[in-house]
Amino acid sequence: MARTANEWNRPPAMPEDHYVSSQIYIDPELFSEEQEKIFKKTWKLACHESEVPDAGDYRTLEWAGTPLVVIRGNDDCIRTFVNICSHRSATVAQGPSGNVKTMVCFFHLWEYDHQGRCIAMPRDEGYKEAGPSKAQAGLREVRTAVKLGLVFVNLDDAAPDFADYAGNTFEHFEEVLGSQPLEVFHYGRVKMRANWKQWHETNIELYHEWGHVVNRTTGIRAPGYFETGWKLYPGGHGMLIPKKIRYADYKGWDARSNQTMPGIDPGELRSMDLFPNTTIIVRATNIRIDTSTPIGPGITLLEQRGLGVKGEPAEVRTMRVRDHNQYWGPFGRNVAEDVIFVEAVERSNRQGHPNWGIHSRRENGGAQDDDFLRHYYAEWRRRMGRSSANPSNRAVALAAE
Amino acid sequence: MALSEEAIRRLVYQSCMTLDVEDCAGYLALCGTNYRYRITTYSPELKKDMVWLDHSRKDLANMLEMVPQHVRLPGKFLRHATVQVVDPGERPGEWKVVSALSVYYTDPDGETRLFAVGRYHDRIEDTGGTPWLAAREVRLETRILGPGSHLPM
Numbered sequence: 202m203a204r205t206a207n208e209w210n211r212p213p214a215m216p217e218d219h220y221v222s223s224q225i226y227i228d229p230e231l232f233s234e235e236q237e238k239i240f241k242k243t244w245k246l247a248c249h250e251s252e253v254p255d256a257g258d259y260r261t262l263e264w265a266g267t268p269l270v271v272i273r274g275n276d277d278c279i280r281t282f283v284n285i286c287s288h289r290s291a292t293v294a295q296g297p298s299g300n301v302k303t304m305v306c307f308f309h310l311w312e313y314d315h316q317g318r319c320i321a322m323p324r325d326e327g328y329k330e331a332g333p334s335k336a337q338a339g340l341r342e343v344r345t346a347v348k349l350g351l352v353f354v355n356l357d358d359a360a361p362d363f364a365d366y367a368g369n370t371f372e373h374f375e376e377v378l379g380s381q382p383l384e385v386f387h388y389g390r391v392k393m394r395a396n397w398k399q400w401h402e403t404n405i406e407l408y409h410e411w412g413h414v415v416n417r418t419t420g421i422r423a424p425g426y427f428e429t430g431w432k433l434y435p436g437g438h439g440m441l442i443p444k445k446i447r448y449a450d451y452k453g454w455d456a457r458s459n460q461t462m463p464g465i466d467p468g469e470l471r472s473m474d475l476f477p478n479t480t481i482i483v484r485a486t487n488i489r490i491d492t493s494t495p496i497g498p499g500i501t502l503l504e505q506r507g508l509g510v511k512g513e514p515a516e517v518r519t520m521r522v523r524d525h526n527q528y529w530g531p532f533g534r535n536v537a538e539d540v541i542f543v544e545a546v547e548r549s550n551r552q553g554h555p556n557w558g559i560h561s562r563r564e565n566g567g568a569q570d571d572d573f574l575r576h577y578y579a580e581w582r583r584r585m586g587r588s589s590a591n592p593s594n595r596a597v598a599l600a601a602e
Numbered sequence: 603m604a605l606s607e608e609a610i611r612r613l614v615y616q617s618c619m620t621l622d623v624e625d626c627a628g629y630l631a632l633c634g635t636n637y638r639y640r641i642t643t644y645s646p647e648l649k650k651d652m653v654w655l656d657h658s659r660k661d662l663a664n665m666l667e668m669v670p671q672h673v674r675l676p677g678k679f680l681r682h683a684t685v686q687v688v689d690p691g692e693r694p695g696e697w698k699v700v701s702a703l704s705v706y707y708t709d710p711d712g713e714t715r716l717f718a719v720g721r722y723h724d725r726i727e728d729t730g731g732t733p734w735l736a737a738r739e740v741r742l743e744t745r746i747l748g749p750g751s752h753l754p755m
Contacts, residue, residue, distance in 0.1 A: 414671040453661060
């Protein structure tokens with residue numbers, strides 16, 4: 202039966218953690234609060250170590266409004282700095298990537314080594330009286346952790362170490378990510394009119410697979426699909442218990458039986474999500490890694506990487522790239538659909554319609570259970586100190602926690 | 603009969619127009635049996651080339667056959683190509699053709715935006731004055747493509 206306006210606007214008659222308010226996707230104040238309480242406090246995937254293979258190689262990015270440069274030093278250590286000159290705030294490292302012996306600001310030529318130390322200021326005698334000295338003018342270092350080749354950064358000097366943050370979430374990814382050197386062969390960005398959480402929701406609920414013809418054909422119909430589900434870890438993280446996918450059931454595709462990634466069975470699908478916005482998906486022969494940069498409540502820059510085994514024969518690489526591109530990349534069959542899905546949601550949520558998003562599926566923790574979504578939003582509530590169903594009522598929210 | 607530049611231009615433009623109206627059979631009819639279609643771009647982030655699509659004629663036909671079953675951006679694409687270079691290829695009856703490409707997207711409300719720019723690098727062959735596409739590399743400058751596309755550019 203269709204509902205009246207009152208019925209439509211009334212909170213769902215279900216536990217409060219089984220739905221979210223659409224405010225969490227559109228409210229500029231909540232977005233600003235997320236910047237402070239989530240983005241500036243959690244570990245963000247910056248790049249893969251293969252993107253900075255040699256001493257002096259760097260990658261730049263912007264996170265929570267802060268420009269960053271990730272650089273491999275002469276000591277082979279990967280460090281991250283705020284990419285702003287200590288002198289007058291010009292960007293130091295230019296462009297998305299490069300290689301430098303030292304980092305020289307192009308404005309007044311202050312110079313920094315790979316460890317962020319200021320090593321030169323033109324005519325530095327001019328600073329002898331009032332300072333700063335070179336020792337006082339280093340770049341601001343940002344905490345950096347390399348886990349299985351993935352380079353994570355954290356803007357909060359007091360945040361827990363990455364190992365404590367991630368816990369055991371990588372336990373089923375040690376072999377695939379860590380037993381052979383990997384390298385990125387695909388780097389793509391999608392600027393979406395969607396909230397960053399709306400994208401990551403698609404990575405942690407599987408029933409949107411009904412919307413993908415590829416997944417309907419190759420996944421949902423595969424034997425055992427509904428029998429495995431998610432494993433949840435403290436901190437809002439989780440992983441999809443591996444599944445067998447029948448890739449060859451989609452017209453023109455093969456079964457992905459050969460040259461699977463290390464430790465991955467033929468036809469296997471395995472994925473994990475690290476709160477708030479890192480997803481790793483292994484589809485037998487290749488890996489996709491998602492992260493996002495929230496720009497505004499309804500604008501998100503999604504970054505996607507595709508990975509293969511470093512140094513593998515050209516014909517194997519060609520196969521991996523082909524398999525990757527079948528699903529992903531701007532001409533893949535699935536990424537376009539996911540973007541269209543979440544942009545459609547954002548278009549409605551933008552005006553506050555509807556008031557609620559439903560996360561109430563219970564299937565004993567199975568593939569299409571909303572358990573992981575509820576777990577993810579429990580972490581969001583813990584960090585924000587707000588209810589995700591009633592975010593503007595702080596007192597009620599805290600009492601509910 | 604020697605192939606005329608006009609026939610080559612017509613072929614390039616037909617390839618755009620058939621895809622614009624999603625006449626996949628019409629597009630494939632312009633392609634030789636050993637046709638190879640690629641979309642590539644350079645990544646300044648990775649400092650290397652990336653391949654975003656690499657299909658034989660058969661792969662492409664399979665892909666195109668499935669397109670109607672996918673959830674797609676509503677609206678229309680319009681491919682605008684300008685043939686810039688027509689050079690003889692390495693073998694008789696073969697031509698290397700470079701065209702500037704811009705792709706526009708018009709949403710169902712009638713609002714148009716530029717979707718992508720790049721170039722076609724085509725290898726065109728002919729027998730008796732009727733040219734066909736032997737290979738096409740779509741070399742994109744645009745790397746942020748919104749939702750992307752289920753159809754070739």
